[in-house]
Amino acid sequence: MATAQTALASSGNVVAAPNVHARLESAVLAVGPRQSFLVALVLDLREGWHTYWRNPGDSGQATRLSWTLPAGFQAGPIQWPAPERFVLAPLVNFGYAKQAVYLVRMHAPSALHAGAPVSLRARAHWLVCSNVCIPESADLHLDLRASATAGETDPATAALFARARAGLPRKTPGPSRASVRNGRLVLTLGPHFGAHLGTARSLQFIPYRDGVIEYAAPQILTHQGATIRLAMKLGYQPPKAGTIRGILLVNGDHAAAQRALAYAIAPRLDASAATTATSSAAAGRYAATAAQPGTPSASPGVPSLSAAHVATTPFWTLVGLALLGGLVLNLMPCVLPVLSIKAVSLVEQARRHPREVRIKGLAFAAGTVASMLALSLVLLSLRAGGEQIGWGFQLQSPLFVTLMVYLLLLVGLNLSGVFEFGGGLAGLGENLTHGDNLRAAFFTGVLTTLVATPCTAPFMAAAVGAALSQPAPRALAIFAALGIGLCLPLTLVSFAPWMRRMLPKPGAWMDTLKQALAFPMYASAAWLVWVLAQQTSSMGLAAALAGCVLVSLAAWAYRRTKAGRGAGKFAAGATAILALLAAIMLPVQLDGAPIAPGAAAASGQAGDLSWVPYDPARIAQLRAAGKPVLVDFTASWCLTCLVNERTVFAEPAVRAIFRDKGVTLVKGDWTNGDPRITKALAAFGRAGVPLYVVYNATPGSRQPVVLPQLLTTRIVEDAFAGLPDRRFQ
Structure with missing residues (x-):
């Protein structure tokens, strides 16, 4: 999905962007000493656009605020109104359309001079999405006056704040508990909930933490006397112990006309059931990605376990x-x-x-x-x-890779007879x-x-x-x-x-x-140096190469200790120790140096093929449009990945398939680690690379196809055999 960063210029306290008008509002006209009052970030969105809640769901990004306040003022956390549910199959997101109002409680100090200006400034960041997503930010300010007594309510904003407060989750009506049964999270709501939930047609639990449940999976509501149970499929990061905080959305007779009621609940996970949570959970959501709920298909004849299969x-x-x-x-x-x-x-x-x-x-x-x-x-x-x-x-870790280079170099020098x-x-x-x-x-x-x-x-x-x-x-x-x-x-x-x-x-x-x-060991060390070049800055690479020289010096000096005596032996031994320590300290000192993007992410062209960086939202858009997609989860240090890329993907026949059938090639580079890619791997029951996933392998298909780790030209040909050749369309 295409993204762009919009630079916004403030006009008064209202910032106008192509898709959003942003402003700060106050619930009071003036601020008195020690007064606690509400302010709000208000985003007015164009029709068809939406922004996000604290847990955005399968994709998206929560709105953030950074405050610059007068001395003594303090800002509380964002108070999040209950969100709406946006479905772009197979993704489910949570957020707000038309207007989003984020409340923040301010606390004034005791020392305020009546009539003095009070300027509240904030840097706001939000993501607004329709068929594309655009990250935006704005510098906003809100100018008030200090007063000798507590400021009065501003009638111009009273209705706005009343609606926003009405949308906040209500306090829990009673205790609740959670358990894990057969791969599902089960919430048990006691009798106190009955009077509040009434004849609810449906309930939906949305956790504050991502990965607890599958957002797209149905949540099953059952009544057993005065007890209410809500069961839902576990997510890729199921809870193991403690409290599961979130909100309970209620749709039914007691719900408001325009928006469901919401209750903030914090059920405690039953400790006896918690131990089975991870073993019974399908790591099944392609987190912030576009995986179809269900079982990914494997290539014919290739043994493969998906996340859903793993659970059973x-x-x-x-x-x-x-x-x-x-x-x-x-x-x-x-x-x-x-x-x-x-x-x-x-x-x-x-x-x-x-x-x-x-x-x-x-x-x-x-x-x-x-x-x-x-x-x-x-x-x-x-x-x-x-x-x-x-x-x-x-x-x-570039530091670990550097130490592995040293080790392999030492092994090679040992085999070559430089030292024993x-x-x-x-x-x-x-x-x-x-x-x-x-x-x-x-x-x-x-x-x-x-x-x-x-x-x-x-x-x-x-x-x-x-x-x-x-x-x-x-x-x-x-x-x-x-x-x-x-x-x-x-x-x-x-x-x-x-x-x-x-x-x-x-x-x-x-x-x-x-x-x-010894030469295979030198070759392995050289390959890791190449990996290091993809991971770190030029200074980090230079430190590793200098370290290799020092390691070689240490090996040579150590050999001299065997032949030398007296002061010469001591000098050789000291040289070996100091050289080895210096070799280790060089990468340690530069471990915090800027990390370069991996080789896969750094280059979008490979011959006549164009690879785009991994972007879950873009994959969702391509899938929804029915476009064929190949996602290559790879890393520069993965030899299996490199063999496939240098052989199979370099084959003219394979390149012709990608070109003639209009396949979008996506590179998920895991060289330096990426939590989004880790979640995507977990969704397919994998913990490492390579992983090759094909979407829309045939017209109208909904299931992703997982290719084997060792690719051949025939495997790739078979994967896209069901697609028409766009040259004849």
Whole structure:
């Protein structure tokens, strides 16, 4: 959806924009000492346009006010009248048409000089929408006078404020409670509500917090004696505990002629039911996006779990999918460099005692699974704290990417023979590739997990997405299964003598092979430097490159400590330590530097294809118009994404399909993280990229189609086969 920022010029206390007239109004003529009085931001909207409530719904933006007040004056929060419901299937929004009146209570200080001017100034921001959305802002002012006594009501604005106060939610008539049952949030309203609700034809609960419920799903009203229950579908961020605040809209005999009554309620979630909320919720709303309610279709022959399927998929099926995903992950390009290191170790292990080989295999497995669980614990903890993140979240941090570059560079230098760590350095052991220390095997498992996060394998995406909607113990079990699948092939080799006998005999050739295998590590480090270039400023990239030089200096200096003595050895050791500390401090100091847009967002052209940045409202508009759309959720650090983009999307046949069939190409760049994209991924039961979603794949279709993560030309051709060629229209 096209947007534009409108610059507004004040004319008195009224600002005229193409679609909105904005002004501040006061309920009183003058202000007395310690007086509490109401002011209002009034937006008069053109016919067919609307603006938004505190929770705008599936898309939109709440109105904001920033005040500049005389000394001693204080402004309260916005008091929000009950909103109207706007439906642009499948989206539901909440806001106001024709006129929006936002009340704010002001508090005057005790020291006021009668007759002195009182100037209230505010910077207002709002979003106004019709078939396009336009963010607007205005500098407004309201000039009053101080008086010796409390100011009188302004008769010119009395009717305006009376209507606005009448539209505010009323106090709750009695206690209420909430519970979660079978993927639904159920509100139970006690007998006190009966006299107030009367013969209500319908009730609708709208929470203040986004993501609690599905706004487009019907809310089912039932009466059981004096008790009233209202059931609704859970949203992508269901409540887990505490109080659920919102308003209850009432349509019925007791409702006003023009607008439904509203009650502010705060039901407390039943603790015994709260633990099942996330496991039973379909992460089903394409938040602030345009997903059709219901189950997204999968491409033929491709196993795929949507958010709705996740809610009903048996737990052990999810564990099995995670195990399969971990196995397939061994074949992905991001993991192969580390597995090549382990392959060298296995060649040498072929001549060792079977018991020793098995123990090292178990150490490798322990490192893989333990690091996978540690990573998942951090992920789950951050999400529980309200962060909108998913699989691969750590690679959205330029600092973490820089440290990974250093680590891969050190591993490569170690394989190249620039230095060898002694047994006292935790994690690397006597030698990373063929040392006897078990910590080396454990470290290789940890490194395998870290470099696996940029990749997403078949089966794995659905399992990880489901894990994030499960209770913590089940989520950890799913991630543990993913780690077991990742380490299983090499661990099985260590337990199978007949497989070890198939390996070549060790010899002098191993040193050459080991040095050759350093180059995949250098390539991985170079790729992460490229990722960093998409994430950070030129200063941040320069800091990382300078850090690589310092890391190399530290490795060289450390080797000199092995040959030197006395003062020379001390100087080499001090150089190594200082260089390593400086390398770490450089990106830490620049971690707050401006972040560049990801590569996907930074460029709209790719050859003869034009990609537009991800915009949920634009997708909704295109869907409503019946236009075919391909949404590519991607990230610069996602190797699977890059392979698809550099191969399949670069194919002339695929480009011709997009061009000839009028497909709008949308790029959802998750390189630096984006809560909107995280919500969209959750709506399809995913926790990471890539994700490819096709809308209006055939004329009149309403269901989005999810393509597999590993694309082929044939898959793309089949996805758009039902569309007519616009060249012949």
